[in-house]
Amino acid sequence: MNTRPFLGWFVSPAGLVAVGLIAAMLAVFQYSVRAYIPGSLEVGGFTLQNFAAMLRPLYALAFWNTVLLCFETAVFTLILAYPLAYALVRTNSSALRSFILVVSVTPLFLGEVVRTYSWMIVLGNKGFLNTLLLQLGLLDRPMQMMFTAGGVVAALVHVTMPIMVIMLAAALSHIDRNYEKAAESLGAGPVRVFLTITLPLSMPGIVAGFSTAFAWTFSAFATPQLIGGGRVSTVSTLIYQLGFSSFNFPFAASLSIIGLALSLAVIALLKKAASPLERMAGTT
Template identity: 55%
Template structure:
């Protein structure tokens, strides 16, 4: 009797191919980081460690710090705004209400990032929708500077991340058993108490997971901070672009890419430890 091959092996082939391609690309980037930059040419020189020594400058520390702060702020505000929508999507009693909410939530995914970013430029600009409306209402006299600022970048990134956050949170909320909430209500808990003491703790693993996903995703954002920030708000991806495609310093761009990857993996590792500790604490409650 011949032994049958596991059915899941064909499903592993695409993942293995993607992993191999990614590993080959990262090896090429790693190799470039040790090559000498030749000014005025796209060709590279021999082996050198000067690219790593150049990192020790305050500007790159500030860019990395900005990337962390903007990514954290984006994940936080996206979570705060997305949770009520995801809760309504799962708990809506009428199907048409649920359908409308789902369509409104995922529609932004069907428009490109550049299109959405340009739309936000029209909204956040000096003569944009926000400033024009506030002036018409007599609330302000001069324009509020929103474009080319960190808050403006965060606003655009939050809208970009919300559809994914809503989908992840809705999945987590749908796994909560209503019996737990009904039991708390039968014991005299108010709806607010049930929400904060039962629903939120039970969905906390999903909250943390969606936060981590959006945080890591935002760290690689490029076009939104590039256009909304206007060169005044830089994230690590923008600096990589400036070094690699404006200055043609591909070796130093490779170093920055490795640092960005290491920072993202390190932050994900720390958040994973925090998530595991919280889940263990929650299990003992």
């Protein structure tokens, strides 16, 4: 007898979505091995030329830039999110807890374009930040922040912050406070307790948050497109340009495939590098 009679019904929506997704992926893959016919939306016969073209410095650089951008974003997000998550989990003040939750989670509810435009207002040459710094006399002339990798990273950190805070908070809340008390009683001051107990035990959250931030950033499009303004080229902006300016669908498709493979590879690598740390932290 079937012990879960509704299982089939319940998984069918997910199944439909999965079928659609797989079909789309196959289509992309199919495009990636076809020849480009300039001036036409039709594609030619089988070729591996698209993949070979990616070795050209322009495209290799875009890949490298993207990985670097993702890495920087994940690192800065981690550094900013950790204290927030720590305070969120450890504070006794419910007001502070709500404040941190609101501040760290609201970016999730803003549309990507709205959020990006607000960053343009902040980062522009006549934007909030430059005006403030000029008024304070800290700068003589506006600092270029728009259309730079730094500006893109700042905006992307904002995007990845909520998920990082949530993942770190989950990990931190699972740490038994008695570990820290035991360490304290054994003579460890606050800094030592943090470095030898809290930080290693939160490693699973750090790895999960870091990989997620990395993957999100890799696929980000609107933020690098608008804030980078074409001067910061990432895999996703490149795909957009090739697909929708040059209508070179085959090349855009092959970039997508390699981009996907690359981001999976980097995440797998991260996991592998972090696994001794995670094993050290033990499963809570």
